[in-house]
Amino acid sequence: MRVIVVKDPQTMGKRAADLIQEVMESKPHFVLGLATGSTPMPLYKELIRRHKDEKLDFSTVITFNLDEYVGLKPTHDQSYRYFMNKHLFDHININKKCTHVPCGIGDDLEAECLMYEEMIEDVGGVDYQVLGIGSNGHIGFNEPGTSLASRTHVTQLTESTIKDNSRMFAKVQDVPTQAVTMGIGTVLDAERVVLVANGANKTKAIKAALEGPITAMCPASALQLHPGVTYVITEDCAKGLTIAVER
Ligand code: F6R
Numbered sequence: 001m002r003v004i005v006v007k008d009p010q011t012m013g014k015r016a017a018d019l020i021q022e023v024m025e026s027k028p029h030f031v032l033g034l035a036t037g038s039t040p041m042p043l044y045k046e047l048i049r050r051h052k053d054e055k056l057d058f059s060t061v062i063t064f065n066l067d068e069y070v071g072l073k074p075t076h077d078q079s080y081r082y083f084m085n086k087h088l089f090d091h092i093n094i095n096k097k098c099t100h101v102p103c104g105i106g107d108d109l110e111a112e113c114l115m116y117e118e119m120i121e122d123v124g125g126v127d128y129q130v131l132g133i134g135s136n137g138h139i140g141f142n143e144p145g146t147s148l149a150s151r152t153h154v155t156q157l158t159e160s161t162i163k164d165n166s167r168m169f170a171k172v173q174d175v176p177t178q179a180v181t182m183g184i185g186t187v188l189d190a191e192r193v194v195l196v197a198n199g200a201n202k203t204k205a206i207k208a209a210l211e212g213p214i215t216a217m218c219p220a221s222a223l224q225l226h227p228g229v230t231y232v233i234t235e236d237c238a239k240g241l242t243i244a245v246e247r
Helices: 011-024 041-054 080-089 109-122 158-169 184-188 200-211 219-225
Strands: 002-006 031-034 062-065 067-069 128-131 153-156 178-181 194-199 229-234
Touching: 002 011, 011 031, 011 128, 011 229, 062 080, 062 109, 062 200, 067 080, 109 153, 128 184, 184 219, 194 200, 194 219, 200 219, 200 229
Parallel strands: 002 229, 031 062, 031 128, 128 194, 194 229
Antiparallel strands: 067 178, 153 178
């Protein structure tokens, strides 16, 4: 496990972009797994900058997002499809048909989940998966207690995630209570993973994920089983870690 500690979120974005770009430029049909939320924003800003200033080419890149709220249409301003268009896809030369976000509306979400898994498999799997982490240790919307072998599924959001995410909504009652998420098993199938984190509210989850037991009670701890994971985290998040880190 590589842990890179950086001084601020901007540097976090740059270091994560370096990791992704290196593999992206070595693969003709690079498959990128994406996360939403506040943490990856500096990374997406940096990828957009590299596209604009350095001609970083996304024309053959395929993307799969980790998750989507149940019940929000792609046009809803809090849907993760809307977020991705606004914060990344609208600013780079990616073919939108090659960008995938789980479907959170419809009568048969179980079938949608199966289809999502098949689509990932059909393109040969994810080459680089971007992850954030919840203050409760969740990855994607795999909340504590989710099976470490889980695949894409519909999940119930915990009170703490609803509270954390309510900052994006007018009121807490507006936050959907369910989501579709890639499973922990799906995430572990990616060739490489970069987990980004900043802010003191993530310190406890980072310590548990990196140094605690591998347990479904801290979903990110499952990443200890994966040989290709890099954490890029800010100083405040790294407080109290005893494992070796790079700076
Ligand atoms: C969202 C996702 C979540 C977030 C996590 C942290 O697609 O996968 O696991 O990464 O909730 O969110 P932020 O970055 O907003 O603190």
